[in-house]
Amino acid sequence: MQANLMLKRTLLAAGMAGCALASPAQQVTPAVAPEATAALERMGAHLRTLKAFEVRAATTRDELLDSGQKVQFGGSVDLKVRRPNRLRADISSERKQRQLFYDGKTVTLYGPRVNYYAVVQAPATLGELAEMLGTKYGIETPLADLFLWGTDKARPGDIKGATYLGPEKVDGTPCDQYAFRQDGVDWQVWIQKGKAPLPRKLVITSTSEPSQLQYTSVLRWRSVSQLDNNRAFSFAPPPGARRIVMQTSDGKVEPVAKK
């Protein structure tokens, strides 16, 4: 009887210990912290209010050499956007420059140094443009996330992990740092504190291959006073520029349609 009681007590104590252990575990930040997804939604909502914006980004991009060595390349992106259907991107590195012009009807890819350009038909909105350039032509629209957040093209439902990592300054500006996980990609965003919750830095880490390649961009937002007219978004071939064709992702070339 006594032994039985002791056993009961032991079990009870063990049970309590178990509870005590379990309790802090329950307090561990859940995989998707509501404050982090809420911050993302606030940022998206704010971005959506920007009918036009210009942002300049200093970028780094990891690449994996055949040898397995990971290296990093720097560059810059100057992105001008006017919703719903204008975009201009100047993508530069020491090695290569490209410009994208989207005027709502066509999209032009231009290489200033090679002086070649290609023009293809474009869909009606920015979101569809990014989708089409990626899937049909294998061209990434730089910083497309900036105009996709806050729209139905964004995919917040895919987020499997969301954490608030605390405050951190970017370019001297106080921000909050958040980390998110999705299938195949971990990413972080630094959101400016205050009334204009703009993303100021992005780090995208691929988790679908062992070398975990990263793309980073530090974003500087500009005033948008010159984006009212269409000049920035339309391409006029400079002297000596030659039109060439654009391959689709399957390596084929479509017949050239008159512009």
Added chain:
Amino acid sequence: MDRHLLSITVAAALVAGIAPWTEAQGAVGGGGGRGAGMAASSAAARTSINQNIQVNHNVNVNRQVNIDIDTRPEHRPVARAAVAAAVVGTVAYTLPPACSEVLVSGVAYQNCGGTWYQPQFAGTQVTYVVVNAPQ
């Protein structure tokens, strides 16, 4: 993904021996307009990361062939690989010497000793694909 891997293998084979990395602007060194070669031979094929979260995010790594450098016919170094009897569909990252640019229906071709190359954007990279003589 298989398609990407295949294209890498093929393209890497083509690139091997053809092209040192070159700056497009022939001003470097002033050597008669031909760019000074910058060897980076080990980097024929590279894996690079997708730059967006929301677009194509299930394909986060793009495999692409690089020679990711601008070249233009008048500023190219002489290709070291033999180009005789190039097969239609062959992809080159540089052209053989002595080509003449011809515009057909408004788009550029290069006639290099009777072999026709069509410059194309493959993604954002300029490639030269051997084609039948344009009509």
